[in-house]
Amino acid sequence: MTSTSTPPGLARFNALEEHAALAALHEVCAAPGWSRRLLTARPYATAEALYAASDAAMAELTAGDLEKAMAGHPPIGRPRPGDPVSAREQSGMAGAAAGLRAEMLELNLAYQERFGHVFLICATGRTGEQLRDAVKERLGNTPEREREIVRTELGRINRIRLARLLEADADAGTGAQADAAADAAED
Known part of the structure; x- marks a missing residue:
C-alpha cells in the first residue's frame, strides 16, 4: 500500500x-520570475509536481530573468570560494590538470565574449574534459540556439538543486531548511 x-x-x-x-528558491535559481x-503554485503534493x-x-522565463539566472552562476572551473555546492557541482574540474584549467579559462572567456554571458552547463557528473568539449562545441552555436540550450541546462541544474532542497534533514526543522537553501547556492 502506498502512502499519499x-x-x-x-x-x-x-x-x-x-x-x-522565496529565499530558498532564489538559492536554487536567481531568476525572480x-x-x-x-x-505562488504552493503547496505541492509531490516532488514531481514541483519539478514540473x-x-x-x-520555459516561460523572460530574457531578463534568464540573464539574472545566468549571472548567478560562476564560470566552469572557477567555483565561488567557500561555496561547497559550487565546488561539488563542478567537481569534474577539481582534479583537472593545469593545462585543462587554463584551456577552460580561455574557452570561458571566448564564450562570454561571443554570447555575453557565462557558459552555463549542468556540470554535475561531468569530467573536466567533457566540460571542455561541451564549451568548444557550443561556441559554434547561434545566439538563439545557445539561449535555448542554456534554458535546458538551467532547468537540469534547478531540478538537482530542488531535489537537494527537499532532501534536507527532517529532524532539524527550519534551521535545516535554511542550511538546505544555502546548500542549493549557485554553481
Whole structure:
C-alpha cells in the first residue's frame, strides 16, 4: 500500500513562510520570475509536481530573468570560494590538470565574449574534459540556439538543486531548511 502523504522535505518547503520559501528558491535559481511562479503554485503534493512547475516556469522565463539566472552562476572551473555546492557541482574540474584549467579559462572567456554571458552547463557528473568539449562545441552555436540550450541546462541544474532542497534533514526543522537553501547556492 502506498502512502499519499506529502514527503517530509516537501511538506517543510510547502510550510515555509513566503519570505523563507522565496529565499530558498532564489538559492536554487536567481531568476525572480521562476521563484515567484514556484512560490505562488504552493503547496505541492509531490516532488514531481514541483519539478514540473519548475520546468514550466523555466520555459516561460523572460530574457531578463534568464540573464539574472545566468549571472548567478560562476564560470566552469572557477567555483565561488567557500561555496561547497559550487565546488561539488563542478567537481569534474577539481582534479583537472593545469593545462585543462587554463584551456577552460580561455574557452570561458571566448564564450562570454561571443554570447555575453557565462557558459552555463549542468556540470554535475561531468569530467573536466567533457566540460571542455561541451564549451568548444557550443561556441559554434547561434545566439538563439545557445539561449535555448542554456534554458535546458538551467532547468537540469534547478531540478538537482530542488531535489537537494527537499532532501534536507527532517529532524532539524527550519534551521535545516535554511542550511538546505544555502546548500542549493549557485554553481
